[in-house]
Amino acid sequence: MKLLYPTSIVLDVDSLKGFAPTLHVYDAKKPIPDDLLDAEILVTWSNSPDNLSEAAKRMTNLKWIQSLAAGPNDVLNAGFDASKITVCTGSGLHDHTVAEHTLALLLCAARRLDEMKEYQLQGKWPGHLGGPQPDRPKGKFTSLRGANITIWGFGNIAKMLTPSLVGLGASVKGIARSNGVRNGVEVVSEDSLQKVLSETDALVMILPGSEATKHALNAERLKLLPNHAWVVNVGRGTSIDEDALAEALDNGSIGGAALDVFEKEPLPEGHRFYKTKNTIISPHAAGGRPQGAEELIAYNLRRFLAGQELKNVI
Numbered sequence: 448m449k450l451l452y453p454t455s456i457v458l459d460v461d462s463l464k465g466f467a468p469t470l471h472v473y474d475a476k477k478p479i480p481d482d483l484l485d486a487e488i489l490v491t492w493s494n495s496p497d498n499l500s501e502a503a504k505r506m507t508n509l510k511w512i513q514s515l516a517a518g519p520n521d522v523l524n525a526g527f528d529a530s531k532i533t534v535c536t537g538s539g540l541h542d543h544t545v546a547e548h549t550l551a552l553l554l555c556a557a558r559r560l561d562e563m564k565e566y567q568l569q570g571k572w573p574g575h576l577g578g579p580q581p582d583r584p585k586g587k588f589t590s591l592r593g594a595n596i597t598i599w600g601f602g603n604i605a606k607m608l609t610p611s612l613v614g615l616g617a618s619v620k621g622i623a624r625s626n627g628v629r630n631g632v633e634v635v636s637e638d639s640l641q642k643v644l645s646e647t648d649a650l651v652m653i654l655p656g657s658e659a660t661k662h663a664l665n666a667e668r669l670k671l672l673p674n675h676a677w678v679v680n681v682g683r684g685t686s687i688d689e690d691a692l693a694e695a696l697d698n699g700s701i702g703g704a705a706l707d708v709f710e711k712e713p714l715p716e717g718h719r720f721y722k723t724k725n726t727i728i729s730p731h732a733a734g735g736r737p738q739g740a741e742e743l744i745a746y747n748l749r750r751f752l753a754g755q756e757l758k759n760v761i
């Protein structure tokens with residue numbers, strides 16, 4: 448039995464030795480070599496679309512794909528036979544990095560570091576942002592303290608982020624597929640969107656990319672947000688109707704947007720978002736560095752060999 452791991456990430460392969468499968472490295476940007484096509488296990492990270500679609504056609508023994516991405520849309524779109532192959536996500540490997548980046552985007556939005564930098568580049572002093580200021584004025588998002596932060600997609604990353612927000616005085620609510628209290632946070636389903644969005648100062652989207660989440664935040668739902676509310680998206684670009692968001696930014700019906708993910712990446716030159724008001728563009732920089740990949744692979748490998756259910760199955 449063969450396990451293939453990619454060259455696109457440095458893994459401590461020694462920690463995976465001692466299991467029955469033999470370990471083989473492969474180039475994630477080139478076709479899998481003929482002598483490895485009979486592998487049963489494939490670990491993926493940043494594979495090229497061609498590598499994955501070739502693998503989907505030619506790796507007929509494949510039983511399990513362990514992606515190191517939290518949202519493995521690349522694997523899901525490559526044409527693997529879902530009736531024969533179990534696909535596992537790397538959810539959990541990106542919690543720290545994405546939580547940290549989301550916190551940075553929220554603070555940038557509240558403290559307007561982006562606007563300060565714009566003034567700096569023009570050699571001007573952004574006096575209106577400094578000196579004595581009203582403390583948390585109504586109808587503005589200027590601080591995490593006392594702010595209502597709604598996290599849409601309340602999974603692993605949201606659970607990592609929440610304590611930092613709460614620690615700085617924010618009040619956090621979640622939206623997911625079911626109601627309940629998770630890690631001390633009230634999580635509601637989309638049935639309660641109207642009420643939750645209307646009370647939101649900053650909406651953090653951490654939804655996976657899927658048919659079910661496509662344009663979850665659309666024109667109608669954007670209208671529910673207060674005029675000062677910011678939208679932060681670190682999930683997937685497809686979860687927002689980008690035309691509707693650009694419209695809302697330009698007509699001032701929301702406060703601003705800090706976006707790390709887009710429907711099309713890289714965001715094409717000349718795209719409207721480069722010019723919309725109060726917009727912070729981050730180049731899919733939140734994650735990108737799986738942490739603890741070896742532990743997840745080893746954990747699932749043990750379960751795979753024992754015929755037990757794997758962690759993070761899609």
Ligand SMILES: NC(=O)c1ccc[n+]([C@@H]2O[C@H](COP(=O)([O-])OP(=O)(O)OC[C@H]3O[C@@H](n4cnc5c(N)ncnc54)[C@H](OP(=O)(O)O)[C@@H]3O)[C@@H](O)[C@H]2O)c1
Nearest residue numbers: 517518538541600601602603604623624655659682733734
């Ligand atoms: N920007 C980056 O660099 C970066 C890095 C890593 C991950 N991501 C993205 O972040 C996403 C979330 O990662 P995670 O590790 O937190 O995933 P996760 O633990 O699987 O959490 C996903 C959350 O989304 C909710 N959800 C899924 N489909 C939904 C729907 N149709 N309506 C409402 N809620 C829905 C789930 O609800 P339930 O709990 O009710 O099932 C869950 O709370 C990934 O899928 C990936 O696309 C981006």
